[in-house]
Amino acid sequence: MKCYKLSSTTDVLSLFQSLGVTKEGIAILKQKAHLNFIYIKDLKSPAANILKQDALSIGADLAVPKETITCKKPLVDALLIANDKQLKELSFKEKAQPFGLKALAQTLSQFSFTCKDDFTVMGVINANEDSFFQGSRFNGKSALHRIEKMIDEGAGIIDLGGVSSRPGSLAISEEEELLRIVPIVDLIAQNKLTCKAKFSLDSYSPLCLEYALSHGFEIVNDITALANDAVARVASKYKATVVLMHMQGAPSSMQKAPLYDNVILDVDAFFQERIEKAHAFGIHNLILDVGIGFGKTLEHNLQLLKHHEHFLHFGYPLLVGASRKSMIDTIYPAPIEKRLAGTLALHLKAYEHGASVIRAHDVYEHVQALSVLRALNSTF
Structure with a gap:
C-alpha cells in the first residue's frame, strides 16, 4: 500500500x-472537502460560548479569546473553522439560539459557495495621455488595431477609458472626456467589434456613458459605484451590466493616509449599500470590484486580495484590477514597465480566491497564465 x-x-x-x-x-x-475560515467581529460573549459548543458538537471549532468563558468582556472577536457541511449544520442550529445568533445564522448561510474556475480577461485601452501606464494609451486607428489584437489574444471584455483615475489625477469636463472617446467608440461600432467581445466604458459621466451604450457597449465600469443617480438612470435605460468599485475618497486625494476600522467589513458594508441602490434603479446585472489601490495602503490591498473569496457571498462576479499598480513597486521596487510578473502573481492569487473578471493591460500573458492555472487546479 x-x-x-x-x-x-x-x-x-x-x-x-x-x-x-x-x-x-x-x-x-x-x-x-472545502474548509471555511470565517472571522466574526463583536460577538456577544454568551453567544461565543454557545457557538463554540455547537461548533465542537459537529466537528467544527471556534477560536476565541481565553477570557470568553468568564464573559468578562461583553463582546469578543472569533474565528470559525468549518467545512461546507458543518457550516450548513451550524447555520441551522443557531437559528434557535439567543444573543444575536439567529442573525448570525442567516449570515453564515450565505457563505456556502464554491469558486468557479472560469475567467474573463478585460483588456485595458486608454484614450487619454495621462494614464499611469503609457503602454495602454492609444487613439484612432492605433486603438482599433490594439483592440483587435487583444480580442485575438483572448480578451472577453475591452475596457475603454478617457480619464485617468491614477492617484493624484484631476477630473476633466464631460465634454472633454466625450471628445476623447467618441473616435474610438465610433471605430468599434463601424467595425462591428461588439460582435466579437463585450465593451465597457470606464467612466462616471452620464453623457459619455449614454454615447457608448447607444453604440453597442454593454458594461458601465463606474469607479464611483453609482454615486451619481444620473449614471444609474442611464445604465438602467440600456439594461447595462454595472461594475461597482469601492474607492475611499477621490482620485486626487485617495492615497493620503487611507484608514479603515476593518477593510474587509468596511468594503462589504459599502457593497451592500450600493447593491441596494442599483436594485432600486432596476439594475441587477452587477460585478463587484474591491478597488485595489483606490484609497488603500499596501496592507489593505493585500488583505482584500487574500480574502477576496469573502465577497462572493453577494452572489455576483468579482473583478480584480491590480495591473502594474504601485503596490508591486512597494513590495519589490520596479518601474511600471517591469511589473508584469508582480501583476500576474496578484491576479492569479485573486483568481484562486474567487475573481472571475481580470482587468489587465497584458491580455496574452494573462490568458496563458490563467489557462495553465485552471488546468493545474482541475487535473488530478
Whole structure:
C-alpha cells in the first residue's frame, strides 16, 4: 500500500470522478472537502460560548479569546473553522439560539459557495495621455488595431477609458472626456467589434456613458459605484451590466493616509449599500470590484486580495484590477514597465480566491497564465 498527500488546491470533484464515486457520493463528499475560515467581529460573549459548543458538537471549532468563558468582556472577536457541511449544520442550529445568533445564522448561510474556475480577461485601452501606464494609451486607428489584437489574444471584455483615475489625477469636463472617446467608440461600432467581445466604458459621466451604450457597449465600469443617480438612470435605460468599485475618497486625494476600522467589513458594508441602490434603479446585472489601490495602503490591498473569496457571498462576479499598480513597486521596487510578473502573481492569487473578471493591460500573458492555472487546479 502506498499513499501521498494532495495539494489543497486540487480539484476534488475531478478526483472524486476519477475514483468512480457515485453522483450521490460526490454531492455529500464535496461539502466536506472545502474548509471555511470565517472571522466574526463583536460577538456577544454568551453567544461565543454557545457557538463554540455547537461548533465542537459537529466537528467544527471556534477560536476565541481565553477570557470568553468568564464573559468578562461583553463582546469578543472569533474565528470559525468549518467545512461546507458543518457550516450548513451550524447555520441551522443557531437559528434557535439567543444573543444575536439567529442573525448570525442567516449570515453564515450565505457563505456556502464554491469558486468557479472560469475567467474573463478585460483588456485595458486608454484614450487619454495621462494614464499611469503609457503602454495602454492609444487613439484612432492605433486603438482599433490594439483592440483587435487583444480580442485575438483572448480578451472577453475591452475596457475603454478617457480619464485617468491614477492617484493624484484631476477630473476633466464631460465634454472633454466625450471628445476623447467618441473616435474610438465610433471605430468599434463601424467595425462591428461588439460582435466579437463585450465593451465597457470606464467612466462616471452620464453623457459619455449614454454615447457608448447607444453604440453597442454593454458594461458601465463606474469607479464611483453609482454615486451619481444620473449614471444609474442611464445604465438602467440600456439594461447595462454595472461594475461597482469601492474607492475611499477621490482620485486626487485617495492615497493620503487611507484608514479603515476593518477593510474587509468596511468594503462589504459599502457593497451592500450600493447593491441596494442599483436594485432600486432596476439594475441587477452587477460585478463587484474591491478597488485595489483606490484609497488603500499596501496592507489593505493585500488583505482584500487574500480574502477576496469573502465577497462572493453577494452572489455576483468579482473583478480584480491590480495591473502594474504601485503596490508591486512597494513590495519589490520596479518601474511600471517591469511589473508584469508582480501583476500576474496578484491576479492569479485573486483568481484562486474567487475573481472571475481580470482587468489587465497584458491580455496574452494573462490568458496563458490563467489557462495553465485552471488546468493545474482541475487535473488530478
